[in-house]
Amino acid sequence: AQKITQTQPGMFVQEKEAVTLDCTYDTSDPSYGLFWYKQPSSGEMIFLIYQGSYDQQNATEGRYSLNFQKARKSANLVISASQLGDSAMYFCAMRGNQGAQKLVFGQGTRLTINP
Amino acid sequence: NAGVMQNPRHLVRRRGQEARLRCSPMKGHSHVYWYRQLPEEGLKFMVYLQKENIIDESGMPKERFSAEFPKEGPSILRIQQVVRGDSAAYFCASSLNTGVNQPQHFGDGTRLSIL
Numbered sequence: 001a002q003k004i005t006q007t008q009p010g011m012f013v014q015e016k017e018a019v020t021l022d023c024t025y026d027t028s029d030p031s032y033g034l035f036w037y038k039q040p041s042s043g044e045m046i047f048l049i050y051q052g053s054y055d056q057q058n059a060t061e062g063r064y065s066l067n068f069q070k071a072r073k074s075a076n077l078v079i080s081a082s083q084l085g086d087s088a089m090y091f092c093a094m095r096g097n098q099g100a101q102k103l104v105f106g107q108g109t110r111l112t113i114n115p
Numbered sequence: 116n117a118g119v120m121q122n123p124r125h126l127v128r129r130r131g132q133e134a135r136l137r138c139s140p141m142k143g144h145s146h147v148y149w150y151r152q153l154p155e156e157g158l159k160f161m162v163y164l165q166k167e168n169i170i171d172e173s174g175m176p177k178e179r180f181s182a183e184f185p186k187e188g189p190s191i192l193r194i195q196q197v198v199r200g201d202s203a204a205y206f207c208a209s210s211l212n213t214g215v216n217q218p219q220h221f222g223d224g225t226r227l228s229i230l
Contacts, residue, residue, distance in 0.1 A: 004157075033215035045158075045206060045221035052216050091157055101213040102148060102171065105157035 002027045004092050006106035013082050014114050020067070021077040021109045023092030029053075031097045034075040036066070039089040039108070048090075051075055079111075087113045117142055120189075121207050121222035128197050129230050136192040136225045140209030147190045148219055149182060152204040164190060194227075202229045 003026040013019045025034065036048045051059045051066045059066040067076040079086055089110050093103040120139040128134050140147050145166050150158040160174040164184040175182065179197075184190040194201055204226050208219035 031215055033217075035218055037221075043204065043226070044223045045208075047218045047220060050216060050218055093158075095215050095217075095219075097215045101146070101163055101210075102160035102174070103150075103158070103208075103219055104160070105150075107157050108155075 002029070002032075002094055002096055002104045004094055004104055004106035006092055006109050008109045009107075010110045010112070012112050012114060015084060016081055018078060018080045019082050019086075019111065021079075021090050021092075021111065023075045023077065023106060025073050025075060025092075025094050027094065027096055029096030033095045034066070034068070035093045035095070035103065036064070036075075036077045037091045037093060037105075039091065041088070045091075049077070082113050084113050084115060087111060119207055119209050119220055119222035121225050123225060124223060125226045125228070127228045127230060130198060131196050134194040134197050134201070134227055136194075136205050136207075136227070137189045138192070138207030138209075138222060139189040140207075141211075141220055144209035144211055144220075146210045146213060147184050148208045148210075149190075149192050150206045150208065152206060152224070154203075158206060161192075197227075197229050199229050202227055 005024045032053045034051045038046045049061045049064045065078045089108045091108045092106045149161040152158045162175045162182045163171040179195045181193045204224045206224045208221045210217045210219045
């Protein structure tokens with residue numbers, strides 16, 4: 001079974017600071033993908049970034065980067081130079097290559113950027 | 116708009132009525148997934164369909180819930196005899212294929228409220 005744990009229910013950060021959102025995972029699949037999604041107050045789910053279990057380098061997408069530590073089973077999201085529009089819920093999710101093709105989500109972290 | 120289209124955006128039903136939620140995947144995507152999100156929680160997998168086939172319905176309640184993805188037309192999530200506990204946001208996602216590196220792209224969701 002796969003499991004995602006996000007231990008930070010809420011985070012408050014000053015605008016322009018960097019922020020790290022924690023995510024740990026558990027799986028027995030040898031190959032898997034890790035994903036981060038953003039859910040603003042309007043409710044839609046926006047795909048941000050992906051990291052593959054065999055990727056040698058940490059993924060980056062603009063101001064988003066993924067701090068992937070395979071031995072620790074962690075895949076933290078780093079947002080650099082935070083903006084007011086970054087205020088939202090952030091979900092870490094994973095997908096294995098065995099059994100169902102579903103995404104397994106964590107409970108989410110509510111990020112608030114203060115001006 | 117080439118994204119995943121869900122309708123209606125909001126749906127209000129009285130207890131005992133039927134709810135039908137529609138999802139048109141991204142162009143070229145034949146894999147559809149339905150998820151349910153309760154307030155302040157992450158998304159929970161319900162069912163995975165390919166054209167005309169249910170591949171995995173392990174997250175679907177055994178009674179009152181059904182899903183289909185016909186050869187022509189959108190995928191439908193149907194909830195019969197709705198109860199208060201069915202109030203939630205229901206998200207549809209689609210992907211190009213089932214590789215672990217493939218993100219699932221989400222629609223804006225349907226917010227179902229049961230009176």
